[in-house]
Amino acid sequence: MKISEAQKKILDFEFSRGWNVFKESQIFTHLVEEISEIGRHILTREGYKVRELGHQIAEEDVSREFAQAFALFLQLANRMNIDLEKAFINEIELMEKRFNAEEWRKYVKERFSKEKKE
Incomplete structure (x- = not known):
């Protein structure tokens, strides 16, 4: 899929759910949240955070975090006509x-x- 196709797909997805009412600041903040979740996976992978030593670590597949961040990034770019x-x-x-x-x-x-x- 081309990036332009992904931008169109997320635009259609957003409008079909009425999500076009959300502000850019909200989308951006959500994007930062998802990127932080990727960061948590990296810290765990590198051994900085350890579940057995008291850290709470997300069970979710990190590929989902990347996909969620990418979708929000596309959504934000659409809002800014990029x-x-x-x-x-x-x-x-x-x-x-x-x-x-x-x-x-x-x-x-x-x-x-x-x-x-x-």
């Missing part, structure tokens, strides 16, 4: 010019090989 597909392509083209791949590979290799030795 064609995400076009914006993404333009941004990648700018980033390709701005961040030289060879220079960055060299920097990352040098930087992270030093950290491993320390």
Whole structure:
């Protein structure tokens, strides 16, 4: 599915339920909430939070959290009249010019090989 198709699908979904009455600030806050849930999964995965040591950890599949965040992100972009597909392509083209791949590979290799030795 193209990003533009996903934007259309979420727009239809939103309007069919009357959700178009919600404010952008509410959608944004909900998006942040879902991203925080992804963060909780990451903290658990990396061992920072441990269920057996007192942390409360969501049982939900993290892919659902990503899907929920993506849907809210699309919904917010629609509200702001942003064609995400076009914006993404333009941004990648700018980033390709701005961040030289060879220079960055060299920097990352040098930087992270030093950290491993320390």
